[in-house]
Amino acid sequence: FNIFEGMTCHGVPEMVIVNGKICVDKNKVENARVVNYDSTLDNAVILIENGTIKSIGKESELEVPQNVQVIDAAGRYVLPGGIDPHTHFEMDFDGTVTVDDFYHGTRAAVAGGTTTIIDFIIPKKGESLLKAYDDWRRKADPKAVCDFGFHCAITWWSPSVSEEMAILCKEKGISSFKMFMAYKGLFMLNDFELFETFERIRDLGALAQVHAENGDIIAKNTEKLLKMGLTGPEGHQLSRTEDVEAEATNRACTIANQTKCPLYVVHVMSISAAEEISRARKQFGENLIYGETLAAALGTDGNEYHDKCWHHAAAHVLSPPLRPRQGTKETLMEMLASNVLQSTGSDNCTFNKEQKELGLKDFSKIPNGVNGVEDRMSVVWEKGVHAGKIDPQKFVAVTSTNAAKLFNLYPRKGAIAVGSDADIVIWNHEATRTISAKTHHHACDFNIFEGMTCHGVPEMVIVNGKICVDKNKVEKMSTIPIFNPQSPYLGLIPGGLRVGSTLRIQASIQGFANRCQIYLQSGAA
Numbered sequence: 001f002n003i004f005e006g007m008t009c010h011g012v013p014e015m016v017i018v019n020g021k022i023c024v025d026k027n028k029v030e031n032a033r034v035v036n037y038d039s040t041l042d043n044a045v046i047l048i049e050n051g052t053i054k055s056i057g058k059e060s061e062l063e064v065p066q067n068v069q070v071i072d073a074a075g076r077y078v079l080p081g082g083i084d085p086h087t088h089f090e091m092d093f094d095g096t097v098t099v100d101d102f103y104h105g106t107r108a109a110v111a112g113g114t115t116t117i118i119d120f121i122i123p124k125k126g127e128s129l130l131k132a133y134d135d136w137r138r139k140a141d142p143k144a145v146c147d148f149g150f151h152c153a154i155t156w157w158s159p160s161v162s163e164e165m166a167i168l169c170k171e172k173g174i175s176s177f178k179m180f181m182a183y184k185g186l187f188m189l190n191d192f193e194l195f196e197t198f199e200r201i202r203d204l205g206a207l208a209q210v211h212a213e214n215g216d217i218i219a220k221n222t223e224k225l226l227k228m229g230l231t232g233p234e235g236h237q238l239s240r241t242e243d244v245e246a247e248a249t250n251r252a253c254t255i256a257n258q259t260k261c262p263l264y265v266v267h268v269m270s271i272s273a274a275e276e277i278s279r280a281r282k283q284f285g286e287n288l289i290y291g292e293t294l295a296a297a298l299g300t301d302g303n304e305y306h307d308k309c310w311h312h313a314a315a316h317v318l319s320p321p322l323r324p325r326q327g328t329k330e331t332l333m334e335m336l337a338s339n340v341l342q343s344t345g346s347d348n349c350t351f352n353k354e355q356k357e358l359g360l361k362d363f364s365k366i367p368n369g370v371n372g373v374e375d376r377m378s379v380v381w382e383k384g385v386h387a388g389k390i391d392p393q394k395f396v397a398v399t400s401t402n403a404a405k406l407f408n409l410y411p412r413k414g415a416i417a418v419g420s421d422a423d424i425v426i427w428n429h430e431a432t433r434t435i436s437a438k439t440h441h442h443a444c445d446f447n448i449f450e451g452m453t454c455h456g457v458p459e460m461v462i463v464n465g466k467i468c469v470d471k472n473k474v475e476k477m478s479t480i481p482i483f484n485p486q487s488p489y490l491g492l493i494p495g496g497l498r499v500g501s502t503l504r505i506q507a508s509i510q511g512f513a514n515r516c517q518i519y520l521q522s523g524a525a
């Protein structure tokens with residue numbers, strides 16, 4: 001009942017800004033060119049209400065409610081918010097912590113057009129996975145300004161780990177586990193353990209991920225190079241050349257095939273490793289093997305390790321390393337175009353100058369990791385769409401939808417569709433931006449894309465229906481909400497089964513059912 005029923009009033013709030021966040025809950029995007037991974041719709045209108053996409057269509061087909069805030073998207077692409085499936089905010093790496101915490105990291109993500117991130121819970125060897133989960137939630141919940149999910153790393157193996165994996169799947173919505181084949185003594189598992197973790201992951205209906213480098217070869221090479229007196233950052237790449245990454249990629253794909261466990265190879269950094277994935281997908285099936293590359297691998301290369309400035313070279317140290325091989329960036333983009341690789345992450349794992357100096361005398365002590373979560377979308381647009389290698393639909397696939405499908409977020413995330421979350425980017429494909437640590441939103445003091453000019457700028461970023469970045473209109477508004485009061489943790493749909501390149505998602509009873517369409521492969525049970 002409304003006591004003012006039928007009363008007509010002058011004075012309508014067109015925009016309500018709370019703590020710098022435009023909070024009006026009804027938006028209408030018009031004159032939109034809506035691009036999903038499989039379709040493009042011109043002159044479309046999107047109605048958003050309470051954080052969800054209410055309807056999409058031509059103006060004449062829709063009932064536009066009162067006091068709706070109108071956003072004109074004429075001349076722009078309207079894309080699903082980016083999903084970055086690989087970040088490490090506030091992560092302890094061998095005794096030092098990444099400087100991008102969940103506030104700076106998610107703020108940088110949203111500033112660049114990414115509206116969902118999936119970070120990694122990394123238990124120490126011997127540590128309970130459930131305790132590590134709680135630790136990461138304590139870090140993320142109070143600070144994240146966009147939705148987030150988690151993968152969990154398996155850094156040691158025992159019956160208790162196996163047990164806790166099931167609890168993470170069933171009660172916490174974790175549906176992917178990462179094993180390290182490198183970082184000997186810190187995170188690394190041996191082949192016997194890999195085999196058993198893959199079997200467990202298969203039985204849980206989850207997805208295995210690997211960091212594919214041969215950790216034993218790296219350890220021996222590091223010893224040799226340091227003994228020869230080669231301590232600089234160039235030693236990092238020399239200790240783990242492409243073949244060391246390709247060998248482990250091959251081995252992981254073999255174990256996936258032997259155990260029939262679906263595998264997603266993270267941060268594919270070389271042509272050799274990508275070729276292994278191409279072969280494995282042909283030999284073992286495209287439903288079993290998936291691959292991800294990084295903005296870093298698409299936007300820069302291993303020649304940076306020979307820079308005369310030690311800090312510049314050390315700032316580019318991550319694992320697997322950037323490759324000096326001519327044509328690597330272009331080939332990895334072609335592998336995305338031809339669906340040998342399915343997604344792009346950032347592996348955002350940032351350390352400042354003083355932290356990188358831990359390796360001043362020994363390259364193996366340089367904390368591994370670089371930035372990428374803010375610039376990933378623009379780098380992929382510049383090296384992909386603007387370079388004529390992929391079209392806007394494929395851009396959506398590799399920066400958002402494929403990750404949503406692989407990690408059980410689709411169609412809630414990764415689509416502009418009725419019922420999906422209103423995570424939307426208004427993308428100006430003609431505008432350019434020049435990347436710099438002076439203007440980025442990261443907490444770190446270095447940007448590996450410094451000076452790079454990219455076509456493709458997120459002019460407006462809408463997160464769960466709230467305008468969080470608005471480059472053109474409300475200048476004074478803080479570009480990102482101070483923090484998101486309710487915890488935006490995405491309890492992923494547990495136990496999603498992967499059938500083919502789409503997912504058959506078991507609708508969970510926890511209320512996703514009405515949002516989650518069941519995709520049954522033709523002929524699937």
Ligand SMILES: C[C@@H](CNC(N)=O)C(=O)O
Nearest residue numbers: 211318319347349368369
């Ligand atoms: C530890 C983490 C980030 N660092 C990196 N990739 O060098 C990873 O290996 O993914």
Ligand SMILES: [Zn+2]
Nearest residue numbers: 211266267319
């Ligand atoms: Zn890794």
Ligand SMILES: [Zn+2]
Nearest residue numbers: 086088347349
């Ligand atoms: Zn990583």
